[in-house]
Amino acid sequence: MKSIEFIESHQSDEDEKCECIILPDGSVEEPLPSHIGRLVAISQKESGWLHARMEKGMEPLFWLVQYTGCMAVWQTRVVSPAVPAKAQLDTLEELQDGAMLAPKYLLQKADDGYVKSVRRAKEQG
Secondary structure, three states: OOHHHHHHHHOOOOOOOOOEEEOOOOOEEOOOOOHHHHHHHHHOOOHHHHHHHOOOOOOHHHHHHHHHOOEEEOOOEEEEOOOOOHHHHHHHHHHHHOOOOOOOOEEEEOOHHHHHHHHHHHHOO
């Protein structure tokens, strides 16, 4: 869905207003059953395959965000791939303009270790 559709459908939510996944094309999806669960589904890989390729000690959320190229979003926190797409940044700005994000939300990006790990996993097929 487009960001405006997401904003309209969640503006009246009492609790966590903004929980979503922003795809590389800037579209927004609900994080069902969870952020990690949705990212695994988007990857189109078995969770065991993905887990086996993560380096020991890596956070699955950061690894999956880098692997899928998606952003994981909460009202107060955004976890982004190392280099987010312009469409994603535009959507994030639209969500902020729509008062879906906290004024000083935490933006975290996957670091170089995740980038290298994901590159190796993708080379393995």
